[in-house]
Amino acid sequence: MNDDSSLVRKALKGDRKAFEMIILRYQQPLVNYLGRMTGDREAALDFAQDIFLKAYSSLASYRTTFKFSTWLFKIAANHMIDHWRKKKISAVSLDQPYDDDEGSPRIQVEDREVSVARKYELAEVRARIEKALERVPEALRELFVLRHVNEFSYEEIAEIKDLPVGTVKNRVFQAKEMLRRQLEETR
Amino acid sequence: MSCVRPDRMDLYLEGELDAAERREIEDHLAACPSCRRVLEERRVIDLAVAGLPAIAVPPDFARTVLDRLPEEPRPAFGWLASVATAITLLLAGLLGYHLLTGESLAGVLVSVGRSVMGFFGLAVPLLAKVLELGKVFLRLARDFGAALLRGLQTVSSLFRPEILGLILALAFILLFLVVFGVRKIVSLGEKS
Numbered sequence: 001m002n003d004d005s006s007l008v009r010k011a012l013k014g015d016r017k018a019f020e021m022i023i024l025r026y027q028q029p030l031v032n033y034l035g036r037m038t039g040d041r042e043a044a045l046d047f048a049q050d051i052f053l054k055a056y057s058s059l060a061s062y063r064t065t066f067k068f069s070t071w072l073f074k075i076a077a078n079h080m081i082d083h084w085r086k087k088k089i090s091a092v093s094l095d096q097p098y099d100d101d102e103g104s105p106r107i108q109v110e111d112r113e114v115s116v117a118r119k120y121e122l123a124e125v126r127a128r129i130e131k132a133l134e135r136v137p138e139a140l141r142e143l144f145v146l147r148h149v150n151e152f153s154y155e156e157i158a159e160i161k162d163l164p165v166g167t168v169k170n171r172v173f174q175a176k177e178m179l180r181r182q183l184e185e186t187r
Numbered sequence: 188m189s190c191v192r193p194d195r196m197d198l199y200l201e202g203e204l205d206a207a208e209r210r211e212i213e214d215h216l217a218a219c220p221s222c223r224r225v226l227e228e229r230r231v232i233d234l235a236v237a238g239l240p241a242i243a244v245p246p247d248f249a250r251t252v253l254d255r256l257p258e259e260p261r262p263a264f265g266w267l268a269s270v271a272t273a274i275t276l277l278l279a280g281l282l283g284y285h286l287l288t289g290e291s292l293a294g295v296l297v298s299v300g301r302s303v304m305g306f307f308g309l310a311v312p313l314l315a316k317v318l319e320l321g322k323v324f325l326r327l328a329r330d331f332g333a334a335l336l337r338g339l340q341t342v343s344s345l346f347r348p349e350i351l352g353l354i355l356a357l358a359f360i361l362l363f364l365v366v367f368g369v370r371k372i373v374s375l376g377e378k379s
Contacts (some may be wrong), residue, residue, distance in 0.1 A: 013340065016253055023249040028241055035242035044242060052252045125235040148236040154203070169203075173194045180232060 004068035012059055023052055029150050036145045039134045051076045074160045132182040136175050144175035191222050196229055272332040286366055
């Protein structure tokens with residue numbers, strides 16, 4: 001049986017092959033997340049290395065009652081916060097409301113005549129989304145990437161980011177609205 | 188029903204709504220071309236994002252990480268294991284003294300306290316040496332604790348819980364036999 005828990009147990013006993021399997025299992029989703037967050041492949045690969053090293057050092061603190069992927073991405077999310085702090089990038093504060101976290105979103109859908117989707121093929125939309133994503137504030141982009149690129153559930157994202165599920169849903173929606181508007185503007 | 192809010196549309200597309208909410212939205216969509224168009228627009232964004240190309244990871248990435256790993260993962264609460272081992276050893280020493288001599292624990296503590304005070308009063312210059320020894324002792328205790336933890340982990344992975352329970356019970360019985368056996372021998376020696 002090679003589920004995450006048994007791999008962690010083996011790695012804790014010094015089995016490096018087991019930790020290698022963990023790396024191979026999570027390197028791609030982790031690098032995808034870091035790449036979308038930094039917009040820089042090399043930085044994403046460096047960060048991914050650091051995150052796996054951190055995970056290895058604190059492997060004994062992992063509790064099998066949680067999903068390993070959630071635990072690993074929590075380390076990754078904290079790593080990104082440290083990175084933004086160090087670089088003094090004006091990461092948008094999680095306390096700063098983009099709209100109103102509690103109430104219903106204020107995004108308007110007034111221009112229903114204009115359809116982004118109908119005018120562009122998926123491939124083109126992807127290329128433009130890639131660029132548009134970089135312009136979405138980190139705090140929103142991160143939740144959006146965790147949801148739509150890494151396909152975590154809203155509950156898992158709430159656990160990774162220590163946020164209420166409702167706030168996560170609202171911010172993912174706001175990120176998508178920002179993307180949609182940017183796609184419309186750059187048509 | 189009025190037009191579907193975009194945030195509800197997203198949750199609908201992601202399968203996050205319950206059956207009743209889904210049905211309500213679907214009923215509305217069947218009658219509202221405008222909402223159908225907006226829904227399609229949002230679906231394309233979801234599909235495009237889900238299909239974003241993966242960022243290439245070099246084939247030797249895992250090997251590079253493995254080469255940077257320390258010798259072995261740090262045990263959780265490593266320092267706590269040292270402290271716990273030191274306290275356990277101290278308590279075991281006091282208990283052993285109590286069992287062998289029959290002196291009350293309070294008496295043992297008082298005499299230990301007096302000895303310690305006397306020691307500090309008389310041998311302050313030796314304090315530095317004592318600290319040095321303490322460091323060595325702690326290091327040994329930590330290593331002992333870590334080895335003990337590793338041993339316990341290995342044993343626990345080798346045996347089923349009921350076997351483990353049996354082993355522990357036998358170990359306790361053996362320990363008591365040894366302690367009381369020693370006490371008996373000491374008391375026989377005193378009588379003769």
